[in-house]
Amino acid sequence: MAATTLPARDGSLLQRSRAARAPDSALKWGLTILSGLILLLILFFFISLYRQARPAFAQFGVFGFTFDNNWNVSHNEFGALALLVGTLITSGVALIIGVPIAVATAIYITELAPRSIRTPVTVLVELLAAVPSVVYGLWGIFVLAPHLQGIEQWFANTFSFIPFIGGGTVTIPNLFIAGLVLAIMILPIVSAISREVMSTVPPDQKEAMLGLGATRWEMIRTAVLPYCRSGITSGAMLGLGRAIGETIAVTILVGDSPLMPKHLFEQGYSLAAVIANEFGEAQGLHRSALFAAGLVLFVLTLLVNGLARLIVMRSSRSSRIKRQSNAPAAGAAEIPVGAA
Amino acid sequence: MAAPTVSESLGRFAPSPARRRKDRAARTTILVATLVALVPLAFILYFLLSKGLSAWFTSGFFTTDPTGNTFFAHSSIGGIKSAILGTIEMVALASVISIPLGVGVALWLVEYGRGTIYANVVRFFVDVLTGVPSIIFGLFIYIVLIVGTGSSYAGYKGALALSLLMLPIVIRSAEVILLLIPDSLRESALALGAPRWKVIFSVVLPTALPGMLTGMLLAVARAAGETAPLLFTAAATNSTTFNLGGFMNSLPVQIYNDVTSPTPSVVNRAWGAALTLVALIFLLNLVARLVSRRSRLR
Numbered sequence: 035m036a037a038t039t040l041p042a043r044d045g046s047l048l049q050r051s052r053a054a055r056a057p058d059s060a061l062k063w064g065l066t067i068l069s070g071l072i073l074l075l076i077l078f079f080f081i082s083l084y085r086q087a088r089p090a091f092a093q094f095g096v097f098g099f100t101f102d103n104n105w106n107v108s109h110n111e112f113g114a115l116a117l118l119v120g121t122l123i124t125s126g127v128a129l130i131i132g133v134p135i136a137v138a139t140a141i142y143i144t145e146l147a148p149r150s151i152r153t154p155v156t157v158l159v160e161l162l163a164a165v166p167s168v169v170y171g172l173w174g175i176f177v178l179a180p181h182l183q184g185i186e187q188w189f190a191n192t193f194s195f196i197p198f199i200g201g202g203t204v205t206i207p208n209l210f211i212a213g214l215v216l217a218i219m220i221l222p223i224v225s226a227i228s229r230e231v232m233s234t235v236p237p238d239q240k241e242a243m244l245g246l247g248a249t250r251w252e253m254i255r256t257a258v259l260p261y262c263r264s265g266i267t268s269g270a271m272l273g274l275g276r277a278i279g280e281t282i283a284v285t286i287l288v289g290d291s292p293l294m295p296k297h298l299f300e301q302g303y304s305l306a307a308v309i310a311n312e313f314g315e316a317q318g319l320h321r322s323a324l325f326a327a328g329l330v331l332f333v334l335t336l337l338v339n340g341l342a343r344l345i346v347m348r349s350s351r352s353s354r355i356k357r358q359s360n361a362p363a364a365g366a367a368e369i370p371v372g373a374a
Numbered sequence: 375m376a377a378p379t380v381s382e383s384l385g386r387f388a389p390s391p392a393r394r395r396k397d398r399a400a401r402t403t404i405l406v407a408t409l410v411a412l413v414p415l416a417f418i419l420y421f422l423l424s425k426g427l428s429a430w431f432t433s434g435f436f437t438t439d440p441t442g443n444t445f446f447a448h449s450s451i452g453g454i455k456s457a458i459l460g461t462i463e464m465v466a467l468a469s470v471i472s473i474p475l476g477v478g479v480a481l482w483l484v485e486y487g488r489g490t491i492y493a494n495v496v497r498f499f500v501d502v503l504t505g506v507p508s509i510i511f512g513l514f515i516y517i518v519l520i521v522g523t524g525s526s527y528a529g530y531k532g533a534l535a536l537s538l539l540m541l542p543i544v545i546r547s548a549e550v551i552l553l554l555i556p557d558s559l560r561e562s563a564l565a566l567g568a569p570r571w572k573v574i575f576s577v578v579l580p581t582a583l584p585g586m587l588t589g590m591l592l593a594v595a596r597a598a599g600e601t602a603p604l605l606f607t608a609a610a611t612n613s614t615t616f617n618l619g620g621f622m623n624s625l626p627v628q629i630y631n632d633v634t635s636p637t638p639s640v641v642n643r644a645w646g647a648a649l650t651l652v653a654l655i656f657l658l659n660l661v662a663r664l665v666s667r668r669s670r671l672r
Contacts, residue, residue: 050569072503075538086517161656161659162415165599166598166600168651169418173422175633177417250401251396278507279505281507281508306507314606331507332507335505339505
């Protein structure tokens with residue numbers, strides 16, 4: 035028997051053959067390209083929306099379209115200011131009502147609740163996020179709005195001296211009800227993010243406050259809330275992004291009046307609602323104007339969400355620096371790399 | 375009970391009555407706010423059950439298609455069979471599209487791209503995608519597949535819009551789970567001579583799968599409840615169809631169309647359909663929770 039000779043290879047003995055290495059680089063490049071497609075997708079989104087919106091923008095100008103107050107389908111005039119204002123009012127109401135309650139639930143769950151009911155309360159708050167938008171709309175228009183109409187009317191009459199809130203007759207679909215239901219819908223996300231940041235408060239800081247003789251509330255106010263301020267802010271911003279983009283519940287609850295709202299308890303419109311309502315029968319310039327409304331909505335949510343992420347990034351960086359200067363000896367080792 | 379004696383002996387360090395009152399007031403406010411947050415859920419569930427169950431028990435609710443007859447209260451309006459089947463078909467197709475793609479991107483982010491600038495850019499854009507309003511996905515698919523091809527609404531177009539919506543949810547949840555897998559596991563497989571792709575397919579993925587399932591189910595639940603992306607992509611139709619190339623009904627769109635009806639029996643069908651949809655979504659959430667509890671990676 036002849037001595038066995040090793041097959042000639044250009045690499046070392048331990049290297050795999052070209053064929054054996056092929057699936058590895060194929061997988062790597064395949065996945066790289068796949069993730070690159072995400073970027074292309076968003077770019078494509080933007081371009082295709084813009085191309086459809088161009089006739090409207092050409093007719094009225096980008097600023098004219100966004101900030102003119104005349105949405106008149108029969109005259110083929112499209113300025114989206116009233117819709118933009120409707121979107122901002124409903125999501126503003128949602129923030130004013132939703133964020134304090136969401137933060138309170140987060141404080142209750144992380145700091146005050148007995149251990150045994152923490153999980154059940156968390157699960158219940160999260161179930162609010164599982165209810166579909168159209169079901170909120172159904173419940174809002176048939177249950178909530180009729181029941182609250184009397185209270186709203188009383189409120190509008192009592193506080194008639196406050197501009198924009200008082201006076202006027204309350205309609206069943208109105209801007210306030212849409213905002214109220216949006217508040218319920220953004221509650222879970224704001225609560226979840228607040229809870230997440232509150233659980234990162236170092237226990238020694240809380241214990242130090244309690245050790246100094248602070249009551250629970252004083253501990254929460256001085257140790258927990260300041261530490262979480264930017265986290266809660268970004269949670270609120272993400273909630274705002276949700277509220278701005280929410281379509282179906284608002285479409286059902288806000289009414290369909292493309293006029294500048296004169297007070298809080300009358301019908302209005304929002305950017306998302308106008309698309310859902312009018313797109314089906316829109317033609318020509320009208321359709322293009324709806325695409326333009328979609329583009330304005332898209333840019334608005336991008337700005338709000340981008341700002342939220344920016345706050346998160348800046349706060350995680352500054353808290354890292356804080357931690358470093360507090361504990362210079364152990365600081366460097368704890369810095370999480372690329373935490374987002 | 376040792377507490378009273380301790381507080382007695384340390385009496386002069388105890389908070390003043392005013393501070394204690396403030397503490398109690400603040401805690402009560404927080405508790406009340408938490409209860410207020412849960413009130414809507416209770417009310418929604420109560421009305422869904424009380425109004426939806428009566429619709430469930432009307433004859434043929436689950437077994438007949440809507441007749442499209444919405445103006446005459448005495449004639450039969452039909453059930454929601456086509457809506458249930460349409461939702462299941464479209465969400466299934468959307469899952470088949472978005473889950474492999476989403477897990478693929480997550481794999482790349484964790485296994486290959488970790489720490490690179492490109493990965494951070496991709497992650498940023500995935501976050502951007504999370505924030506895009508769902509109706510924009512509908513418009514986008516409308517532009518590409520309906521204006522672009524000159525054809526009409528179709529079930530598969532609705533499914534594509536839903537899959538765009540699911541994609542970022544699947545990616546982020548899968549990424550979180552993949553990051554939890556200890557590097558020692560990957561390194562030991564590599565040290566035994568396994569190539570990278572084999573490590574991924576026979577070590578990383580099987581370990582991560584139960585955990586990833588939770589995120590997938592939540593994404594499915596989210597897609598099942600969405601109306602806006604379907605309005606201008608799959609539209610609505612009355613009859614049951616298994617042809618994904620034709621118009622397709624779905625539960626959310628059925629509810630949306632029924633809400634605007636002046637006929638009480640049609641609104642009643644909307645409540646029944648809403649109860650069905652919420653039951654479906656809560657079930658998916660429940661399964662997701664059970665799965666995540668059983669998974670070792672949390």
